[in-house]
Amino acid sequence: MYKLVAIDLDGTMLNQYGAVTENTKKVIKNTIQKGIEVIIASGRPIDSIQTIAKEIGSRNYFIAGNGALIYDIQKDEIIYDKFLPKQKILEIIKICEENSISYNVYTDQTILATALKYNVLYYQKENLKKEESKQTKISIIDNMYEYVKNKKEEKYLKITICDDNKMVFQSIIRKLRKIEGIEVLDVSHMSRKTIKQGTEEITIEYYYTEITVKNVDKWYAIEYLMQKLKIQKEEVMAIGDNVNDKIMIQKAGLGVVMAGSTPEVTRDCRLYNRF
Numbered sequence: 292m293y294k295l296v297a298i299d300l301d302g303t304m305l306n307q308y309g310a311v312t313e314n315t316k317k318v319i320k321n322t323i324q325k326g327i328e329v330i331i332a333s334g335r336p337i338d339s340i341q342t343i344a345k346e347i348g349s350r351n352y353f354i355a356g357n358g359a360l361i362y363d364i365q366k367d368e369i370i371y372d373k374f375l376p377k378q379k380i381l382e383i384i385k386i387c388e389e390n391s392i393s394y395n396v397y398t399d400q401t402i403l404a405t406a407l408k409y410n411v412l413y414y415q416k417e418n419l420k421k422e423e424s425k426q427t428k429i430s431i432i433d434n435m436y437e438y439v440k441n442k443k444e445e446k447y448l449k450i451t452i453c454d455d456n457k458m459v460f461q462s463i464i465r466k467l468r469k470i471e472g473i474e475v476l477d478v479s480h481m482s483r484k485t486i487k488q489g490t491e492e493i494t495i496e497y498y499y500t501e502i503t504v505k506n507v508d509k510w511y512a513i514e515y516l517m518q519k520l521k522i523q524k525e526e527v528m529a530i531g532d533n534v535n536d537k538i539m540i541q542k543a544g545l546g547v548v549m550a551g552s553t554p555e556v557t558r559d560c561r562l563y564n565r566f
Contacts, residue, residue, distance in 0.1 A: 293327060294522045297354070297513055297539060299531035300333040300343065303549050307485045309417040311346055319347045328520065330354060332509040334501060334535055336448060337362055337399050339414070339427035356397060356448030357476075357535045358512040359503055369399065371515050375447040375504045377439060379473055383450050383502060384436050386470075392463050396435065397448040401428035405435055409453040409497045416486040450502045457481075460498040467502065476501040478534050478553075501535060510539040532556065 298304050298319075306312055323329050329347070331340050332354040340353050344364060352370075353362050361371035380396060387394040395411055396403040404411045411429060418426040432438045439445070452467070454460040467475050477500075484495045513527060529536070529543035532552040540546030540556065548556055 292526070293528045293545065294526040295328045295330065295513070295516065295520065296322065296528045296530070297330050297332040297509065297543070298529075299509075299533065299536050300331060300335060300340070302532040302552070303530055303536075304331070304343075304347075308420075308487060309413070310420075311343060316347055319349070323348050328352075328516075328522075330516070332358070332513065332529070332531075332536075332539065334397075334449065335427065336397050336401060338401065342421070342425040352516060354509055354512045355399070356507070357501060357503060358507045358509040359448040360399060361512050361515060371512060372399075372446070373504050373507045374399075375449065375473070375502075377442075377445075377447070379470065379504070380439050380447050380450065381436060382470055383467065383473075384439065386463070386466050387452065388436065390459075390463055390466070392459065393453045395451045395453075396439065397450070399446040399448060401430055403430050403432050403435065403438070405432060407431070409455075409495060410451060410482070410484065410499065413484040413486055413495060448503070449507075451499055452502065453497045453499045455497045457498055460500075464500060467500075472505055474503045474505050474507055476503075476534055477555075508538050509536065510542050513539055513543075 304311060304315060319329055329349050330352050331344055331349060333340055334357045335355060337355050340355055344353050350364055352364060355362060359373050360369050363370045393408050402411060407415050414427045415429060452463060464475060481496050482499050486493050525544035527543045528545045529539040530547040531540055532549040534553060534555055537556050540548060
């Protein structure tokens, strides 16, 4: 019997419009009622996950920033963290600014952006359907380097890098990989998001990667919870669709790959018979 189920959000629990369907809520709540720990394991910041955790009835823990932190919902506090040092953030920002490439800085509470583009535009459109208390916090910053440099108590989960030109994107990735002490997620496919504008559906397409401090992964955070809850690997189910879900899908007692997952996850996880 499985005692812990870790579920990704975008492309997994959420539909193409960023919502949890009523049927999904029902299934998850029934699972929780059976005594199984259901946790969200996402790349999003705390505020963006909190509202969804409440919506599905997950009341104990969730993983944010792709494993950069674990949040204890009952105690309203972070119980595990691996944040990016400010100096690394500034180094990455400098490279992005010098090469005129789009990026966003994720803190534990909000998304810092230079413009409403790519994935941040998707979150903003998602916010329009929610009451203010349930929205993902987005702050538009004019001078990101100076803002981060002068901010004293910010906790940084990750940076996302986005561009719709593959050649430009690959060039910046090569430069970022020269920075020591960081993890650059190996994403080579184009991300596609669908947003609704009136009756029209608009598709946003872009290449992206995510940068964290070294040794950050959703699975490492799950292992911490396994020890805390005295749960064995064989008692864990992990569900996801993207490269940042691959290790937890491979390592869990049962890994579930969503239909329409990224090619790398579908290809590599097939070896583990995780369908």
